[in-house]
Amino acid sequence: SKTNSKSDASLTVGHSEVEGVESFTYLGANVTKDGGGTADIKKRVALASASFKRLSNIWQATNISRKTKASLYNCLVLSVLLYGCETCKLTKGEEKRLDIFHTKCLRRVLKIRWQQHVSNKTVLEMAEAEKVSDEVRRRWNWIGHVLRREPTDDCAVALMRLLARRELRES
Numbered sequence: 001s002k003t004n005s006k007s008d009a010s011l012t013v014g015h016s017e018v019e020g021v022e023s024f025t026y027l028g029a030n031v032t033k034d035g036g037g038t039a040d041i042k043k044r045v046a047l048a049s050a051s052f053k054r055l056s057n058i059w060q061a062t063n064i065s066r067k068t069k070a071s072l073y074n075c076l077v078l079s080v081l082l083y084g085c086e087t088c089k090l091t092k093g094e095e096k097r098l099d100i101f102h103t104k105c106l107r108r109v110l111k112i113r114w115q116q117h118v119s120n121k122t123v124l125e126m127a128e129a130e131k132v133s134d135e136v137r138r139r140w141n142w143i144g145h146v147l148r149r150e151p152t153d154d155c156a157v158a159l160m161r162l163l164a165r166r167e168l169r170e171s
Helices: 038-054 058-061 064-082 093-108 120-126 133-148 154-170
Strands: 012-013 015-020 023-026 029-032
Touching: 012 120, 029 120, 038 058, 038 064, 038 093, 064 093, 064 133, 093 133
Parallel strands: none
Antiparallel strands: 012 015, 023 029
């Protein structure tokens, strides 16, 4: 759904009018006026790429199992890539960018060379992983379910407390 970016509606909190902005940072993610996340996706990919490169000695190690490498990748790289993905809508192009980065990393972790002509689907199966875009959609669905619950529901209360704590830390 599209948003009306030409709206002249003002927002007043207490006795102060809140200034409208093109973008702002919320929970570490860049939120834009139109809800898009292109700048934030680029930032997430860059941060995850830096994390991945710092661990290159692990990916090249022969004494570490594929399963352990996959676990390390999920914890130390994928978590960076997906952090805050619930705060912006993704275009098909942005989903594709995330999926490409993910499978490229998995190919390095699994030591699959491009000359081997292994499909992305096979790479994901070998790593026992799924497309990043599918995980983002699942998170969106989960957040939607939680936000539609009663405000007194335990899950909704826990989410709101978590969001409040993050806001306090970042302010």
